[in-house]
Amino acid sequence: MAKKPQVICLYCNNKFYREDEEFEQIGRRYAHKKCVQEVDKIHQLMQEKCGELYSKNKIDAQINKFTKDGYELEHIWETINWWFGIRGEDASKANGGIGIFPHVYPDYMQEKIKKSKYKEVLQDQKISDFIDEPKKSYTISKKYIKKPKRVKLFELP
Ligand SMILES: [Zn+2]
Numbered sequence: 827m828a829k830k831p832q833v834i835c836l837y838c839n840n841k842f843y844r845e846d847e848e849f850e851q852i853g854r855r856y857a858h859k860k861c862v863q864e865v866d867k868i869h870q871l872m873q874e875k876c877g878e879l880y881s882k883n884k885i886d887a888q889i890n891k892f893t894k895d896g897y898e899l900e901h902i903w904e905t906i907n908w909w910f911g912i913r914g915e916d917a918s919k920a921n922g923g924i925g926i927f928p929h930v931y932p933d934y935m936q937e938k939i940k941k942s943k944y945k946e947v948l949q950d951q952k953i954s955d956f957i958d959e960p961k962k963s964y965t966i967s968k969k970y971i972k973k974p975k976r977v978k979l980f981e982l983p
Pocket residue numbers: 835836837838839840857858861
């Protein structure tokens with residue numbers, strides 16, 4: 827059966843066949859389901875952090891620009907979550923958007939690499955590396971061992 831023509835994902839700008847991927851229709855456009863989920867997470871977080879300043883249209887436009895510039899949606903979400911969610915940076919200067927993303931992205935990636943390297947190191951080391959093994963065995967010199975005194979149980983008359 828012939829497939830329907832490819833569509834372009836509204837968010838990641840990649841082409842896909844609707845027969846092959848989970849997708850959602852947004853207005854007259856289409857988007858991967860996983861992309862919709864990433865974008866939703868960004869919106870949810872920013873809405874929570876920016877309150878009344880939050881601007882859905884602005885963020886959608888910014889996401890669109892970033893993905894066109896070659897950034898991955900997953901990294902945009904991770905970075906934004908790291909900056910505002912985990913680090914708790916002040917979102918009042920964000921003007922309801924995520925314009926900060928390209929500026930803090932390199933820091934986030936560096937942090938991520940550091941963490942994954944740390945994990946690798948931990949995985950490579952065996953438990954025994956953390957435990958000091960006895961370097962030599964000790965023998966107790968005989969002169970320190972007292973011979974038990976002979977105990978007379980009873981004396982014969
Ligand atoms: Zn997509």
